[in-house]
Amino acid sequence: MSELNLTSAPAHLRHGSSIGQPLTRRDGVLKVKGQATYAADNHPPGMLFAVMAVSSIARGRVTSLDIAAAKRHPGVVDVMTPDHKPQLAVDPEIKTNPFVFRMEVLQSSEVRYANQPIAVVIAETLEAATEGAVLLAPRYETLPALVGLDAGESFVPPVVGVGNPAENHRGDVEAGLARADKQIDAIYETPPQYHNAMEPHAIVAHWDGDHLSVDMPTQGLMLSLGRIAELFGIAPDKIHIRSPFLGGGFGSKGLMSGPPTLGIMAAKLVGKPVKLVLRREQMYGPVGHRAPTRQRLRIGADAEGRLTALDHHARTVSSMFDDFYEPAADASHTLYAAPAIRTSHDAVRVNTGTPLFMRAPGEATGSIALESAIDEMAWACGMDPVAFRLQNYAEVEPITGKPFSSKALRACYDQGAERFGWAKRSLEPRQMRDDSGHLVGWGMGTATFPALMFQAEARAAIRRDGTGSMEIGAHDMGQGAWTALAQIAADAVGLDIDRVTFKAGTSDLPDAGIAGGSAHTATAGAAIHSAGAAVIAKLADLATNDERSPLFGAGNAGVIARDGRLIRRDDGSRSETYTEILARAGVAEVEAHGTGAPNPAAMDEYAMHAHGAVFAEVKVDPELGQVRVTRMVGAFAAGRIVNPHLVKSQLFGGMIWGMSFALHEEAITDRRSGRIMNANLGEYHIPVNADVPPLDVITVEEHDPHVNALGIKGVGEIGITGSAGAVANAVWHATGVRVRRFPIRIEELLTGV
Amino acid sequence: MKQFDYVRPATVAEAVAAAAQPGTMYLAAGTNLLDLMKGNVSRPDRLVDVTHLDGLDRIERLADGSLRIGALVSNADLAHDVEFAKAYPVVAEALLSGASAQLRNAATVGGNLLQRTRCAYFYDTASRCNKREAGSGCDAREGENRAHAVLGWSESCIATHPSDFCVPLVALDAVVEIEGRGGRREIALDDLHRLPANTPERESALEPGDLIVGVRLPAAAPGFAAHARYLKVRERTSYAFAIVSAAAALRIENGKVAEARLALGGVAAKPWRARAAEDVLRGVAPTVDAFQEAAWRALVDAKPSGDNAYKIELARRIVVRALTLAAAGTPARIPALPASPFASSGAIHV
Known part of the structure; x- marks a missing residue:
């Protein structure tokens, strides 16, 4: 992205080592000046505007569209419908691999969910296209919509999440429950939630012959490239995708979905560049969501408060036409040392857009239920919630028996509890008040998220002028990849960050893997690290094989790279600059590739997870039931922290989302029509600034030699887990009322308080 | 468009x-x-x-002691007018509890009075809504209606009026100044909004062409300044409409309530003046018992229109709390969290 003018020397620069420094965002100045170009900011000459018409019914068939009326509207150029559209090279109903989701690209008149695209109006202005879509005035043959967790016959899905078995167990759960002194048997419900990235899904597509140019936010450049190539029957090297910035993705921009595909089709149909941007309400359907769950937890504990069994069942939904199953019960696999664990899932099909990964898929939904149930059991055992969790601390991963690659959770409990002042908590609920008479509650939850790795490549170069470059098609979703990955790149090539050109965000660069699973820094970072090591090795070959070099004979492993020099490992006084080495060799630059990938042997041997402990304080009005979160402390151990400043922001965001999960977020579906009644940010509530209390994040030191070469575990998603439960448990501690349906609503507290 | x-x-x-x-x-x-x-x-x-239009953006004190607020005065300018906030603190607090700072900077006094309901079925053009399309039916009645009306609703319509601003205005006997084809006239704000009955599409007493040019607060209104609060329960601290709100204003003389004003928001198709509750309080000591009696009177005709029976109990409790806060005295400054139950939040005792 040579057009980007990133800040080359962000604040707090310390020479010599970039990893670990709290650098400010290198794209920050661009963003505050409005100069960061997001997909929808592009306006190629001759561009037309496409607007989707979406279904207002959830099930049935479109019987008519008034295409003539739309076309009569001034400025409307064309109307794309099932009968009038470019042909795709493959059937969008065919799943060619598990990461391909079925999409609605006008393949038929059938309607499978509300807000499904049913036509696309292309016009000279956004206003004309918008009105054209209204003038289509669709008529339908409507069938009764299937809505909710009890909509039909349930079934056991073949897999949940990404390839996890729907059922799993270790030990004899029924026997464990039978010998328990205390039992908890409780049902928790979580609602459908929508990603609601600030930036809507958008695309500017431009065909030039059989070459396709695309501006589109994506968390997976190469996956998108492959899917577009497949759908349109063109070679991947004829497609160029630019995605330098995302205004959030949270999983909804990971895989190619219907709407951007429709934008490419529209551009093909009219032979001009086309822009298609979703309206906020159109994001409630074709681009994924977090499915609702109903979870039953049965837990047994003995007289000493040791778990005897943990049984976690989750009911969820998927769409009528595809499969994604929120793996909520799997949250019980890793945290608590029950000798018997069983997790299971079942599902029903409903008239909804297909659910998808949404920040901590499974972990977030499962965590609030598990942490609530564990809290209930701690109370049943008369134990402090932290003490109870320590009593059941898992020294090995409970479901597999594998040792952890590293696990500093004890330190998280200790440091978080101390910072919060947890020791002063009353064991019994409803014991604390403030000066104004509000009930005060303290709750906590354990956070956990797997440390994942995908595959990535990177290309590094060192030039004769003493500068370097690192190229990788990485994705900055707002989390700070432009900065954190550049820090890794700088260290990888032994240069200060302002001497390294870091390129990312386009599909012509090496594959960085998907920015998901909290694995992007680890995955792309590992590739960068390896590319850097490879280019340094090449440079070292040049020097150590040359009699004229002070490094001659050291062997290419006998030198280290630092500050633009190769230095003899066993004799720091013998060194040479990159410039000297390349000039003498008569080489303009050396270049090398590197890869990052999971280590199957290490994964077989170790369970790899990040952990944390979140503490929350709430106040509750005793008569009115209004809840306010007044304080949160989160202590997280996530391996090596590349940039503490950005990591803190990620964890803040996660904690706020956890609080949102407990108290605010819910898509309200009309039980008859299947339409979402609050598909806008006015009525789909997320916390506003005035709801967000002072947040405190502690990053607990943790060294992990097994997860990857850099020891990074990732922090993108863990912040939600633990936090949602901590807030819910604090509400209980304040009021004595255990609410098991989320978000916690005023009416549920009103009767109890 | x-x-x-x-x-x-x-x-x-x-x-x-x-x-x-x-x-x-x-x-x-x-x-x-x-x-x-x-x-x-x-x-x-x-x-x-x-x-x-000229002249509609002024706040003017009139010779008779009343106050005229031009229809184009922004919500923010009105709430932040120091003299206004001092004389009508309950109105300022209600304004600052509404919408967001950005919206308040833009929104006008006249527009606020005429804002439409937030019933999701009114906004969803695929739903039936008698208010949007007369005679089409009401999909809210059997729908997702936990936030809907508990007072004054009909089988035709269970929507609520969402304004915060109107609630204390109606309590303080505000008058609306209207320019129409027949010249200038004025009506009580309490008569501006209509209950739905069988014609929910007719939301106000305005005729075609009628323009609200101002709102007048009578000379008696500042008499409540010492004991006046607005309280709003909502699902988040800002940028959310009231589930239920209440404006309570008292004139206390010699330890007794000389006059009480009470109105509720979020419960009906109009800001709901609770005159029967006011009557209960006249001449009695401002005690919780009296406030509970008033709350009972205020909601005696309430009935659920759906999954919202809780709103009746919530409204009773809000009335008691708002009256209690009002009796305790208007705070010297509008709280940082206006109208929130957490407006005053103290140190914690562990």
Whole structure:
């Protein structure tokens, strides 16, 4: 992205080592000046505007569209419908691999969910296209919509999440429950939630012959490239995708979905560049969501408060036409040392857009239920919630028996509890008040998220002028990849960050893997690290094989790279600059590739997870039931922290989302029509600034030699887990009322308080 | 969007003449109307922009001691007017509890009075809504209706009026000044909004062309300044409409309530003045018992219109709390969290 003018020397620069420094965002100045170009900011000459018409019914068939009326509207150029559209090279109903989701690209008149695209109006202005879509005035043959967790016959899905078995167990759960002194048997419900990235899904597509140019936010450049190539029957090297910035993705921009595909089709149909941007309400359907769950937890504990069994069942939904199953019960696999664990899932099909990964898929939904149930059991055992969790601390991963690659959770409990002042908590609920008479509650939850790795490549170069470059098609979703990955790149090539050109965000660069699973820094970072090591090795070959070099004979492993020099490992006084080495060799630059990938042997041997402990304080009005979160402390151990400043922001965001999960977020579906009644940010509530209390994040030191070469575990998603439960448990501690349906609503507290 | 004509009249008289034509709507800040137009809920043929009309953006004290607020005064300017906030603190607190800072900067006094309901079925053009399309039916009645009306609703419509501002205004006997085809007239704010009965599409007493030019607070209103609070329970601290709100204002003399004013928001198709509750309080000591009696009176006719029975109990408790807070005295400053139950939040005792 040579057009980007990133800040080359962000604040707090310390020479010599970039990893670990709290650098400010290198794209920050661009963003505050409005100069960061997001997909929808592009306006190629001759561009037309496409607007989707979406279904207002959830099930049935479109019987008519008034295409003539739309076309009569001034400025409307064309109307794309099932009968009038470019042909795709493959059937969008065919799943060619598990990461391909079925999409609605006008393949038929059938309607499978509300807000499904049913036509696309292309016009000279956004206003004309918008009105054209209204003038289509669709008529339908409507069938009764299937809505909710009890909509039909349930079934056991073949897999949940990404390839996890729907059922799993270790030990004899029924026997464990039978010998328990205390039992908890409780049902928790979580609602459908929508990603609601600030930036809507958008695309500017431009065909030039059989070459396709695309501006589109994506968390997976190469996956998108492959899917577009497949759908349109063109070679991947004829497609160029630019995605330098995302205004959030949270999983909804990971895989190619219907709407951007429709934008490419529209551009093909009219032979001009086309822009298609979703309206906020159109994001409630074709681009994924977090499915609702109903979870039953049965837990047994003995007289000493040791778990005897943990049984976690989750009911969820998927769409009528595809499969994604929120793996909520799997949250019980890793945290608590029950000798018997069983997790299971079942599902029903409903008239909804297909659910998808949404920040901590499974972990977030499962965590609030598990942490609530564990809290209930701690109370049943008369134990402090932290003490109870320590009593059941898992020294090995409970479901597999594998040792952890590293696990500093004890330190998280200790440091978080101390910072919060947890020791002063009353064991019994409803014991604390403030000066104004509000009930005060303290709750906590354990956070956990797997440390994942995908595959990535990177290309590094060192030039004769003493500068370097690192190229990788990485994705900055707002989390700070432009900065954190550049820090890794700088260290990888032994240069200060302002001497390294870091390129990312386009599909012509090496594959960085998907920015998901909290694995992007680890995955792309590992590739960068390896590319850097490879280019340094090449440079070292040049020097150590040359009699004229002070490094001659050291062997290419006998030198280290630092500050633009190769230095003899066993004799720091013998060194040479990159410039000297390349000039003498008569080489303009050396270049090398590197890869990052999971280590199957290490994964077989170790369970790899990040952990944390979140503490929350709430106040509750005793008569009115209004809840306010007044304080949160989160202590997280996530391996090596590349940039503490950005990591803190990620964890803040996660904690706020956890609080949102407990108290605010819910898509309200009309039980008859299947339409979402609050598909806008006015009525789909997320916390506003005035709801967000002072947040405190502690990053607990943790060294992990097994997860990857850099020891990074990732922090993108863990912040939600633990936090949602901590807030819910604090509400209980304040009021004595255990609410098991989320978000916690005023009416549920009103009767109890 | 549907194409529409846009006219910007120079005088009130021109505006009234232009707006009297069918398919015409007034445009002030547009914080509600433009959203409705983008969602195809409102499809006017013509907008008459009144934002440039002279003389409607002033706050004036009149000779009789009343206060006239021009219809184009912004919500923020009014709430932050020091003299206004001192004399009518309950109105200022209600204003600052509404919408967001950005919206309050734009939204006008006249527009706030005429904002439309937030019933999701009114906004969802695929749903039946008697208010949006007379006689089409009401999908809210059997739908997702936990936030809907518990007072004054009918089988035709269970929507609520969402304004915070109107609640204390109606409690303080505000009067609405209207310019219409027949010249200037005025009506009590309490008579501006209509209950739905069988014609929920008729939301106000305004006739075609009528333009609200101002709101007047009578000379007696500042007499409540020492004991007046607005309390609003909502699902988040800002940028959320009330589930239930209450404006309570008392004149306390010699330890007794000389006069009480009480109105509820979020419970009906209009800001709900609770006169029966006010009567209970006249001449009695401001005690919790008396407030509970008043709360019972205020909600005696309430009935659930759906999954919202809790709102009746919540409304009773809010009335008691608002009256209690009012009796305790208006705070010297409007709290940082206006109208929140957490407006005053103290140290914790562990």
